[in-house]
Amino acid sequence: MRSIYTAVFYTTALSVELIVGQNIGISDSTSTHTQRMESHGYHRYxxxxxxxxEILLLKQAEAVxxxxxxxxxxxxxxxxxxxxSKSSEQVAEEIQGIDDPFSVLALVTAINTESVAR
Structure with missing residues (x-):
């Protein structure tokens, strides 16, 4: 009885190998989806x-x-x-010399929240 099962197993394995081939496997649905998305110009981000x-715009927004x-x-x-007191004049000059456009919002917020003008 055991030899019959063994014979059936090897026969089935041989026939499957001939039909499917040695290097051909069942396609992975994830890789197929990935390939399809990339072929349409999409990337994982x-x-x-x-x-x-979109990726470029997101990176620019993150940088800003x-x-x-x-x-x-x-x-x-x-x-x-x-x-x-030691460095206040130098710091005041440094604040006045700020010309970074990204500092505008911080400067406006600081001016509006400052209780005493310095």
Missing amino acids: QGSWRTEQ TKKKVEARQRLERLRRDLEK
């Missing part, structure tokens, strides 16, 4: 399918946000340094 233009945060942090540091 932050967990979503996006076009190159990062620069605004850096400008705000720099201004906050300068405002703290302004209270030190």
